[in-house]
Amino acid sequence: NAGVMQNPRHLVRRRGQEARLRCSPMKGHSHVYWYRQLPEEGLKFMVYLQKENIIDESGMPKERFSAEFPKEGPSILRIQQVVRGDSAAYFCASSPGRGGQPQHFGDGTRLSIL
Amino acid sequence: SQELEQSPQSLIVQEGKNLTINCTSSKTLYGLYWYKQKYGEGLIFLMMLQKGGEEKSHEKITAKLDEKKQQSSLHITASQPSHAGIYLCGADNSGNEKLTFGTGTRLTIIP
Numbered sequence: 001n002a003g004v005m006q007n008p009r010h011l012v013r014r015r016g017q018e019a020r021l022r023c024s025p026m027k028g029h030s031h032v033y034w035y036r037q038l039p040e041e042g043l044k045f046m047v048y049l050q051k052e053n054i055i056d057e058s059g060m061p062k063e064r065f066s067a068e069f070p071k072e073g074p075s076i077l078r079i080q081q082v083v084r085g086d087s088a089a090y091f092c093a094s095s096p097g098r099g100g101q102p103q104h105f106g107d108g109t110r111l112s113i114l
Numbered sequence: 115s116q117e118l119e120q121s122p123q124s125l126i127v128q129e130g131k132n133l134t135i136n137c138t139s140s141k142t143l144y145g146l147y148w149y150k151q152k153y154g155e156g157l158i159f160l161m162m163l164q165k166g167g168e169e170k171s172h173e174k175i176t177a178k179l180d181e182k183k184q185q186s187s188l189h190i191t192a193s194q195p196s197h198a199g200i201y202l203c204g205a206d207n208s209g210n211e212k213l214t215f216g217t218g219t220r221l222t223i224i225p
Contacts, residue, residue: 004156031211043157043202043215056212091156095211100164102147103204103213107156 004094004106012112013082021077021109025094032075033103034067037089049075087113118205120216127193128224135188135219137203143183145206152199198223
């Protein structure tokens with residue numbers, strides 16, 4: 001009865017490197033959402049995906065950030081050429097996608113940029 | 115102004131006392147979700163409200179959504195140390211499952 005699984009829990013990168021964050025949704029959930037929580041700020045929506053489709057990416061920064069949810073395997077949030085300002089907690093949530101169902105969250109990935 | 119305002123920002127309550135946290139939206143709510151977050155951890159789903167006037171309870175926690183669907187309250191009865199944490203309300207303002215979150219209420223329970 002596993003919940004939403006995110007890995008790694010903690011990730012340290014140097015400026016200019018790439019960060020890959022993974023999210024496996026709950027069993028039976030086909031919708032995945034990524035949120036970012038900056039220090040001392042609230043959770044901000046980034047992107048909403050279904051299998052092989054990006055539904056809403058209105059919260060994604062225009063450059064360096066991308067997300068995918070392939071037919072097989074976890075959803076990936078990819079950040080290229082990381083900068084100090086990317087340091088944050090990144091949370092993934094999933095839902096069955098049927099109307100009125102809550103999103104369930106993972107424990108997050110804490111990304112630190114040196 | 116913020117789309118979703120939570121109050122108070124922090125709350126210190128003596129164990130056994132009741133407390134209320136409020137969440138006010140500047141837009142109509144298609145859905146209102148309450149979560150609890152412990153420092154450094156993920157969000158735990160508490161309750162979801164969709165209909166105006168709806169009220170739900172689980173153990174000692176009750177959440178309500180007002181008739182106009184722009185404000186919700188979370189009430190804890192006889193608080194316990196296990197209730198400590200950060201309470202977040204999340205709003206679906208457009209029916210598209212994209213949630214906007216308040217900045218949270220940090221609850222501390224003292225003996």
